[in-house]
Amino acid sequence: MGRPKGEIIMSALRHSPVHSKHIEPVKRDTAKSLSAIAWGRLRRNPVGMFSLGIVAVFLIAIVASALGLIAQDWDRQYALSFAPPTFMGSSQETSQEDGVSPSLPPALTQASGTQLEMYGLQDPLQPVLDQLNSHTGHDSDPLIGLSAETPMRAATLFLGADKWGRSIALKVMKGAETSVLVGIAAALLATFIGTVLGAFAGYWGGWVDALIEWLYGVFTAIPYLLLVFAIAAVLQQKGVFTIILILGLTGWTGVYRLIRAEYLKHKVREYVLAAEAIGASHARRMFVHILPNVSHVILVQLSQQVVNFIKAEVILSFLGFGVPVDVVSWGSILNETPNELILGYGWQLMTCGLAMATLVTAFAMLTDALRDALDPRLK
Amino acid sequence: MKTLLEISQLRVSFRQEEGAWREAVRGVSFTVPESGVVALVGESGSGKSVSSLAVMGLLPPRGSRIEAGSLIRFAGQDMLAMTPSQRRQLCGADISMVFQEPMSSLNPVFRAGDQVAEMLRLHEGMTRSQALERTRELFEEVGLPDPGQKLRSYPHMLSGGQQQRVMIAMAIACKPKLLIADEPTTALDVTIQRQILDLLADLRSRYQMALLFITHDLGVVSDIAEHIVVMRDGQVREQGPASEVLSAPKDAYTQALLACRPPLQGRPSRLPQVEDFLGAANGADFTGGKASEKQDVQTTHQRETVSLQEEPLSAGHQHGEPFVQAPLLQVLGLSKTFQIRQGLFGFRSFEALKKVTFSLKRGETLGVVGESGCGKTTLGLSLMRLQAPSGGKVLFDGIDLAALSETQWQAMRRRIQIVFQNPYASLNPRFTVAQILMEPMHIHGIGRNERERLDRAIGLMSQVGLPVDSLNRYPHEFSGGQRQRIAIARCLALEPELLILDESVSALDVSVQAQVLNLLKDLQSTLGMAYLFISHDLAVVRYLSDRILVMNGGEVVEEGAADALFDGGKHHRYTERLLASIPGQHLRIQGNPI
Numbered sequence: 019m020g021r022p023k024g025e026i027i028m029s030a031l032r033h034s035p036v037h038s039k040h041i042e043p044v045k046r047d048t049a050k051s052l053s054a055i056a057w058g059r060l061r062r063n064p065v066g067m068f069s070l071g072i073v074a075v076f077l078i079a080i081v082a083s084a085l086g087l088i089a090q091d092w093d094r095q096y097a098l099s100f101a102p103p104t105f106m107g108s109s110q111e112t113s114q115e116d117g118v119s120p121s122l123p124p125a126l127t128q129a130s131g132t133q134l135e136m137y138g139l140q141d142p143l144q145p146v147l148d149q150l151n152s153h154t155g156h157d158s159d160p161l162i163g164l165s166a167e168t169p170m171r172a173a174t175l176f177l178g179a180d181k182w183g184r185s186i187a188l189k190v191m192k193g194a195e196t197s198v199l200v201g202i203a204a205a206l207l208a209t210f211i212g213t214v215l216g217a218f219a220g221y222w223g224g225w226v227d228a229l230i231e232w233l234y235g236v237f238t239a240i241p242y243l244l245l246v247f248a249i250a251a252v253l254q255q256k257g258v259f260t261i262i263l264i265l266g267l268t269g270w271t272g273v274y275r276l277i278r279a280e281y282l283k284h285k286v287r288e289y290v291l292a293a294e295a296i297g298a299s300h301a302r303r304m305f306v307h308i309l310p311n312v313s314h315v316i317l318v319q320l321s322q323q324v325v326n327f328i329k330a331e332v333i334l335s336f337l338g339f340g341v342p343v344d345v346v347s348w349g350s351i352l353n354e355t356p357n358e359l360i361l362g363y364g365w366q367l368m369t370c371g372l373a374m375a376t377l378v379t380a381f382a383m384l385t386d387a388l389r390d391a392l393d394p395r396l397k
Numbered sequence: 398m399k400t401l402l403e404i405s406q407l408r409v410s411f412r413q414e415e416g417a418w419r420e421a422v423r424g425v426s427f428t429v430p431e432s433g434v435v436a437l438v439g440e441s442g443s444g445k446s447v448s449s450l451a452v453m454g455l456l457p458p459r460g461s462r463i464e465a466g467s468l469i470r471f472a473g474q475d476m477l478a479m480t481p482s483q484r485r486q487l488c489g490a491d492i493s494m495v496f497q498e499p500m501s502s503l504n505p506v507f508r509a510g511d512q513v514a515e516m517l518r519l520h521e522g523m524t525r526s527q528a529l530e531r532t533r534e535l536f537e538e539v540g541l542p543d544p545g546q547k548l549r550s551y552p553h554m555l556s557g558g559q560q561q562r563v564m565i566a567m568a569i570a571c572k573p574k575l576l577i578a579d580e581p582t583t584a585l586d587v588t589i590q591r592q593i594l595d596l597l598a599d600l601r602s603r604y605q606m607a608l609l610f611i612t613h614d615l616g617v618v619s620d621i622a623e624h625i626v627v628m629r630d631g632q633v634r635e636q637g638p639a640s641e642v643l644s645a646p647k648d649a650y651t652q653a654l655l656a657c658r659p660p661l662q663g664r665p666s667r668l669p670q671v672e673d674f675l676g677a678a679n680g681a682d683f684t685g686g687k688a689s690e691k692q693d694v695q696t697t698h699q700r701e702t703v704s705l706q707e708e709p710l711s712a713g714h715q716h717g718e719p720f721v722q723a724p725l726l727q728v729l730g731l732s733k734t735f736q737i738r739q740g741l742f743g744f745r746s747f748e749a750l751k752k753v754t755f756s757l758k759r760g761e762t763l764g765v766v767g768e769s770g771c772g773k774t775t776l777g778l779s780l781m782r783l784q785a786p787s788g789g790k791v792l793f794d795g796i797d798l799a800a801l802s803e804t805q806w807q808a809m810r811r812r813i814q815i816v817f818q819n820p821y822a823s824l825n826p827r828f829t830v831a832q833i834l835m836e837p838m839h840i841h842g843i844g845r846n847e848r849e850r851l852d853r854a855i856g857l858m859s860q861v862g863l864p865v866d867s868l869n870r871y872p873h874e875f876s877g878g879q880r881q882r883i884a885i886a887r888c889l890a891l892e893p894e895l896l897i898l899d900e901s902v903s904a905l906d907v908s909v910q911a912q913v914l915n916l917l918k919d920l921q922s923t924l925g926m927a928y929l930f931i932s933h934d935l936a937v938v939r940y941l942s943d944r945i946l947v948m949n950g951g952e953v954v955e956e957g958a959a960d961a962l963f964d965g966g967k968h969h970r971y972t973e974r975l976l977a978s979i980p981g982q983h984l985r986i987q988g989n990p991i
Contacts, residue, residue: 292815
C-alpha cells in the first residue's frame with residue numbers, strides 16, 4: 019500500500035463532503051468566451067467604435083433604401099438640370115427670367131445667346147430651329163429651354179442635382195445600396211471560397227494541397243483586370259449578380275493564402291492532436307476545432323474584402339464593365355462625372371466621392387480595430 | 398565586498414487591458430556585490446524576470462512604468478536618472494544579459510561570428526578584422542569546438558548548447574562587471590545544462606564579474622549561487638547566503654519550494670504541496686488573479702479509501718511489487734524513420750526510433766527518460782497512431798494496433814489516451830470546459846443523453862479536484878496546473894486503461910507540478926490505470942515510475958526498476974552521464990529535514 023492506512027483515513031476525514039463542497043469559486047461569476055472578450059476590447063477602442071458607428075449608419079441607410087423607406091423616388095426630376103447645392107447658392111437665379119438655363123456657365127450662355135461664327139458654313143437645321151423657337155416663343159436653345167419650362171423644379175437642391183435634375187443626395191444613397199450590396203455579397207462569396215479551399219489545402223496537404231495551389235497559381239498569374247474581363251465575357255450579361263460573381267470568383271486568392279497558412283499552423287497544434295486522440299473525425303477537427311480558432315482571420319479578411327470590393331465595383335462600373343445603365347451605383351455615378359467636370363459641375367463627384375471615402379475609410383479603420391480586438395494572444 | 402548593483406524598493410507596474418495598472422514587482426530590494434553570484438528564485442509570475450529587465454531598461458516603454466521611489470544603482474550611478482543613450486552605453490559594456498531561448502535571441506540571418514563582433518565594434522570601437530579575431534578567442538573561451546568554423550556558422554547550424562555559448566560569448570565580449578542570466582539553462586537538456594553552468598562559474602572567476610542568475614530551479618541555484626533571493630508575487634520572501642537559505646529556510650514558501658521537488662533518495666507516498674506550508678488562507682493570498690491551485694484532490698481521497706477495499710488487485714499497489722498479469726502493452730521492435738528533404742530533390746532519412754522493445758503491465762508506471770531528440774515523444778505519438786510507425790509491432794492487450802481498421806481503432810482509442818506537455822496548447826481555446834469534457838463522450842457514445850454526460854463531466858471535475866461550478870468557463874480562465882487537470886479529466890472521460898503522459902508536468906511550476914504528480918498517483922491507485930510517463934526530468938520520472946526506460950538517439954540504452962537506477966551502482970555510460978548532470982545533487986544529498 020502506498021501510504022499508511024491511518025493517513026488515508028485522516029485525509030478522508032479532513033476532506034469530508036461538507037468540507038469539499040467549500041471549494042473556492044473561480045474569480046468571475048460569468049464565463050467569458052473569447053468573442054465576448056474581443057467585443058469588450060473593441061468597445062474600449064474609441065476609433066473602432068467611431069468607425070463602427072459610421073458603418074452602422076451607412077448600413078441602416080442602405081437597408082432602409084432597399085426596403086423602399088427612403089430614396090424611393092430618387093428617379094424623380096426634382097430640380098433644374100445641374101441645379102447647384104443649396105449651400106453654394108444660385109447665382110443664376112436672376113438669369114432664369116431670361117429663359118436661360120440657370121446652371122449654364124456664363125461663357126456657354128453667351129455662346130448660346132449669340133450666333134456662333136460657323137466659318138462661313140450654314141447650319142442645315144437653322145430653319146427648323148427658328149421655326150421651333152417661334153412656336154415656343156423663346157429664342158434660346160430649345161433643348162435647354164425645355165427643362166426651364168417645368169415650373170415646379172427647384173433652382174437649387176440640398177446637394178445639387180444631376181443632368182436630369184435628380185437629387186444627388188438621393189441618387190448617391192440609392193447608389194450606395196448597389197455598391198455596398200455588391201461589396202458585401204462579393205466579399206462573402208470570396209471569403210467562403212477562400213476559406214473552404216484554404217482549409218482543405220492546409221489541413222490535408224499532399225496532392226489536395228498541390229491541386230489547390232495550382233489553381234491558386236493560375237488565378238494569381240493572370241492580370242487582375244484581364245481575368246475580370248474574361249469572366250465577364252464568359253458570363254455574357256451585365257447585372258449586379260454578375261458583378262458579384264466576377265468579384266467573388268476572382269477575389270478569393272488572398273483569403274485562401276491566409277487560411278491555408280493558418281490551417282497548416284493549427285493542424286499540428288496539441289489541441290488538434292488531442293482531438294484526434296479522443297477520436298474526433300477529420301471534418302470535426304477541420305470545422306469544429308480549427309475553424310473557430312481561425313475565425314478572427316476570416317472576420318478581418320471579410321471586412322477588408324468588403325472595402326476592396328466596394329472599390330472594385332466602382333472601378334468596374336467606371337470602366338463600363340459594371341452594373342447596367344438602368345442601375346445606379348457609385349461606379350456609374352462616377353462614370354458620369356468626367357463630362358460634368360468639363361462643364362464645371364463638381365457636386366456630383368464631390369458628394370459621391372465623399373460618401374465613398376467616408377464608408378471605405380470607416381470600414382478600413384473598423385477592420386484595423388477588429389484585428390486588434392480579435393488578436394488571440396491571450397495573456 | 399563592495400556593492401555593484403543595488404536595487405531598492407523597486408516597484409514596476411504593467412497596464413492591464415482595462416487601462417488599470419497592476420503592480421508586478423512590489424517593493425523589491427536586494428544587492429549584488431562585486432564578483433558575487435546572486436540567484437533570483439521564484440515561480441512564474443513572481444516578478445524575477447521583470448526585475449532584471451528593469452535593470453537592463455528593457456521593459457516595454459508603453460504599458461509599463463517604474464513607480465516613484467524605486468532605486469536602481471549600478472556602481473554608484475543612479476540608473477533610473479540616466480538618459481537612454483547613457484543607459485545604452487552602460488548596458489552591453491558594463492552590464493550584459495543572456496536570455497532563456499538561445500535560438501530566438503540570435504538573429505537567424507547573420508553569422509554567429511558577426512553578431513558577436515558587432516558588440517565589439519560598437520562598444521570597443523574595433524575594426525571588423527580585429528573584432529573577428531577577438532570573437533574567435535571568445536569562442537575558444539566559451540568552449541565552442543572548432544571556433545574558426547563556428548565564426549562563419551549561422552545560428553540554425555549550431556545546437557542549442559552551442560547557441561547558448563555564442564550568447565554567453567556575446568555577453569562577456571566587453572568584459573562586463575555584471576552578467577544577468579535569465580533562465581539560461583531552462584531550455585537546454587540536463588547534460589548541456591551542466592556544461593553551461595560549469596562554463597558560467599568558470600567565466601565568472603576568470604573575468605571577476607558579478608552574476609545575477611534568474612531561475613525557477615532550486616537545484617541549479619544550489620550549484621552556482623552564493624546568495625539567494627526568493628521571490629513570490631513581486632515580493633522578496635527570503636534572502637540570505639545560499640547555504641543558509643537552502644539548508645535552514647526560514648520562510649514557509651522557501652521551505653515549500655524545497656520540499657515540492659521529488660527527491661532523488663527515497664520515495665515519499667505523496668509530495669508536500671505549497672499549501673501544506675503556507676496554510677489555506679495564506680496560500681490564497683498569493684495566487685492573485687487566477688483561481689488558486691490549492692484545492693486538493695479531496696474526492697479522490699475518499700474514493701481511494703473505498704477502492705482499496707473493493708479492488709485490492711488493481712489499486713494501491715506497492716512500487717516495485719512483482720506483477721503476475723499478462724502485459725497490457727507490448728512494444729516489439731518499434732521503429733520510425735522520418736524522410737527529411739535535403740536540397741532540391743534529395744532525401745535524408747532520420748531514424749527517430751530504432752527497434753524499441755518493452756512491455757507494460759496493468760496498473761504499472763513505466764517512465765521513459767531521455768534528452769531532446771531521443772525519440773521519446775515519437776514513441777508516445779506512435780503508440781497513439783498519431784504517427785505511423787515504420788516497423789515493429791505494438792500489441793495492446795494482445796491486439797496488434799497497426800492491423801486495426803479505422804473503426805476498430807476508434808473503439809480502441811477509449812482504452813489508450815494521451816496527455817500532452819503544454820496545457821496552454823492542448824485545450825481548444827474556443828471550447829468551454831463542459832464542451833471539452835463532453836466531446837469524447839459524444840464521439841464514443843458514452844452516456845444516454847446530455848444530462849447523463851453532464852453528470853459524468855461533473856464527476857470528472859471533482860475527480861481531478863476542480864471546482865464543479867467552473868464547467869462553463871473557458872480554458873484561458875484557468876491557471877496552468879488547472880488546465881492540465883482539465884486535460885487529464887478529458888482523458889478520464891473515456892476510462893482508459895493506459896494513459897500516456899508526454900512531458901505532462903514539464904511546463905508547470907514546481908509547486909503546481911507536485912500537485913499534479915500527487916493527483917496522478919491518486920488517480921492511478923483509484924482507477925488502476927497504467928501510465929507511460931515520458932519526461933526529461935529524472936527526479937520526476939523516478940518519483941512516479943515503477944520501471945524506467947532510458948533512451949538515447951532512438952534506442953533504449955537501459956531498462957530497469959526505478960529505484961535500482963538510482964542506487965549508485967554500475968549503469969550504462971549514458972545513464973551515468975544523465976544522473977551526474979542532475980543539478981543540486983549535494984543539496985539533495987545533504988537532505989532536507991522537511
